[in-house]
Amino acid sequence: MQNQNQNNELKKNKQVILLSLPIGNLQDLTLRIRSALEDGKYFVAEDTRVLKKILGLLKIPLDDKLILSFHDHSSDEKVEGLIEKLHQYRVLYVVSDAGSPVVSDPAFPIVKKAIEKEIDVSSFPGPSSITMGLELSALPPIPFHFHGFFPRHARSQEELLEKISIMEGTHLFFESPERIINSLNFCTEFLPTRRFAIVKEMTKKFEKSWHFQGNEFSYIKDSVVPLGEFVFLFHISKEGLAANFSRDEATNLCQQILDEGTKPKLIAKLIAQVMGRESKEIYQLISQGHKS
Numbered sequence: 001m002q003n004q005n006q007n008n009e010l011k012k013n014k015q016v017i018l019l020s021l022p023i024g025n026l027q028d029l030t031l032r033i034r035s036a037l038e039d040g041k042y043f044v045a046e047d048t049r050v051l052k053k054i055l056g057l058l059k060i061p062l063d064d065k066l067i068l069s070f071h072d073h074s075s076d077e078k079v080e081g082l083i084e085k086l087h088q089y090r091v092l093y094v095v096s097d098a099g100s101p102v103v104s105d106p107a108f109p110i111v112k113k114a115i116e117k118e119i120d121v122s123s124f125p126g127p128s129s130i131t132m133g134l135e136l137s138a139l140p141p142i143p144f145h146f147h148g149f150f151p152r153h154a155r156s157q158e159e160l161l162e163k164i165s166i167m168e169g170t171h172l173f174f175e176s177p178e179r180i181i182n183s184l185n186f187c188t189e190f191l192p193t194r195r196f197a198i199v200k201e202m203t204k205k206f207e208k209s210w211h212f213q214g215n216e217f218s219y220i221k222d223s224v225v226p227l228g229e230f231v232f233l234f235h236i237s238k239e240g241l242a243a244n245f246s247r248d249e250a251t252n253l254c255q256q257i258l259d260e261g262t263k264p265k266l267i268a269k270l271i272a273q274v275m276g277r278e279s280k281e282i283y284q285l286i287s288q289g290h291k292s
Contacts, residue, residue, distance in 0.1 A: 014086040016114040019095045020126030024203040042089035043067045046096040133231035137197035143169035168238045177226040188214035201228040
């Protein structure tokens with residue numbers, strides 16, 4: 001009974017509010033978020049130094065504010081502790097270094113725990129590199145699929161591209177400057193006939209975008225200076241799910257089968273592309289048939 005009363009008290013007039021900060025240009029800060037930064041007393045930040053720097057630029061005093069850190073490696077116990085402090089502070093404001101504190105940033109466990117405890121969660125929206133990337137890509141925006149950061153390892157990259165290359169729509173990824181060229185090399189070689197776009201440094205002074213077909217990347221690669229934050233996108237059209245499997249791709253796969261023999265994985269990949277299915281699914285069917 002005592003625990004139930006404590007939970008009811010915790011829920012009463014308590015709130016978690018997500019604040020989306022600018023993704024580059026501080027002038028994109030909304031009036032509602034600025035008011036929250038000024039009036040709020042209890043904040044959780046991905047990097048407390050970044051938030052304090054932003055507050056300093058806005059000339060907002062820090063004296064009456066509790067600013068705690070929360071990142072990808074924070075424990076479940078820390079989430080509980082952050083929520084418990086709502087007894088004292090009533091409203092918890094959650095921010096990331098830039099953009100939404102949930103999208104590819106660590107606020108999700110806090111939101112999940114608050115909802116579990118029936119505490120109100122709200123969001124004060126702001127600029128989004130996902131929306132802006134779609135706008136600047138010149139690729140069809142609906143449907144679109146956001147995948148976060150592109151995988152680091154070649155096997156994971158290939159598995160992901162095999163899976164999504166039969167999913168209609170525009171596919172969007174975040175990428176770091178250190179890996180952008182290698183990731184685009186891999187994607188454009190895997191999908192040479194698809195339309196691509198790269199957008200960098202959105203809302204900042206050196207914002208720039210590129211639009212090209214996969215097999216054209218080698219011609220523009222040198223102009224993609226690997227500095228700043230990147231988003232890259234490609235589009236899979238409904239009409240071209242099977243047709244987009246180009247003659248060159250088919251020829252190369254058939255030649256590989258002739259050179260290496262009728263390996264089930266190669267056969268599965270060829271059939272999957274023709275049928276617009278996942279190669280893993282076709283491979284399982286071939287393997288089952290071969291065993292029986």
